[in-house]
Amino acid sequence: xxxxxxxxxxxxxxxxxxxxxxxxxxxxxxxxxxxxxxxxxxxxxxxxxxxxxxxxxxxxxxxxxxxxxxxxxxxxxxxxxxxxxxxxxxxxxxxxxxxxxxxxxxxxxxxxxxxxxxxxxxxxxxxxxxxxxxxxxxxxxxxxxxxxxxxxxxxxxxxxxxxxxxxxxxxxxxxxxxxxxxxxxxxxxxxxxxxxxxxxxxxxxxxxxxxxxxxxxxxxxxxxx
Numbered sequence: 001x002x003x004x005x006x007x008x009x010x011x012x013x014x015x016x017x018x019x020x021x022x023x024x025x026x027x028x029x030x031x032x033x034x035x036x037x038x039x040x041x042x043x044x045x046x047x048x049x050x051x052x053x054x055x056x057x058x059x060x061x062x063x064x065x066x067x068x069x070x071x072x073x074x075x076x077x078x079x080x081x082x083x084x085x086x087x088x089x090x091x092x093x094x095x096x097x098x099x100x101x102x103x104x105x106x107x108x109x110x111x112x113x114x115x116x117x118x119x120x121x122x123x124x125x126x127x128x129x130x131x132x133x134x135x136x137x138x139x140x141x142x143x144x145x146x147x148x149x150x151x152x153x154x155x156x157x158x159x160x161x162x163x164x165x166x167x168x169x170x171x172x173x174x175x176x177x178x179x180x181x182x183x184x185x186x187x188x189x190x191x192x193x194x195x196x197x198x199x200x201x202x203x204x205x206x207x208x209x210x211x212x213x214x215x216x217x218x219x220x221x222x223x224x225x
Contacts (some may be wrong), residue, residue: 004045004046005045005050008047008050011046011051012051012053012054012057014038014042015039015051015057015061016057019057019061022061024062026032028074029072033073033076033186036076039065039170041144043084043087044059044087045081050089056084057085057100059095059096061096061097062078062099064079065077066099066123067102067105067106068079071116078103078120079119082127083101085126085127088129092132093130096127096131097135097136099127100143101142103120103127104139104143104146105126108146110122112125117150121150121163122162124143124146125166128140128143129166129167129170129172133173133174145177145179147163148183150179151186157198158195158198158201159164161205164183165204168205168208168212169208183209184209187206
């Protein structure tokens, strides 16, 4: 892998071997972590055209990784999901919709490590940015509701505020009229917290809302200080 793209002729076989190893009950978590890192390295160093015919298999491997019960495997699996989405050409992202439901399961998990919660928020942001217009409306609304819960949580509100900023800045055809008022109210509350980085993040997010959804902001201006 020192020479990007040089494993193109073997990439399908590598994916199949990784799938087989993940399916083995004797495969340890340490090995699974290394397998996910291998997949990430392949995705980073190879053009999509070199593994396009194996895209569905790669999706299955991503889902397996991010759904793994061991938090470190799941954490790396979500990192892999982000890169797969970001590096995939826009016209070839349709089948990535399969990644969203298992990601939502991770996003709604509350009894897990903070790092895992933050990674789930960041991954949801990336998938909505990349696939927002192609995702089922019900799944998007469920994701936004889960993100709102994270925004209200003291430990995850900073990463969620930054995620919302990116989502609202993206040019997506999403119905946010019923959802934005609650976000605006929560962001307004964050303007009064002591943490400087959080206040700055809230201001930036409100600025993006003002730029892209001015009517909603005006209708909820009573929330603002």
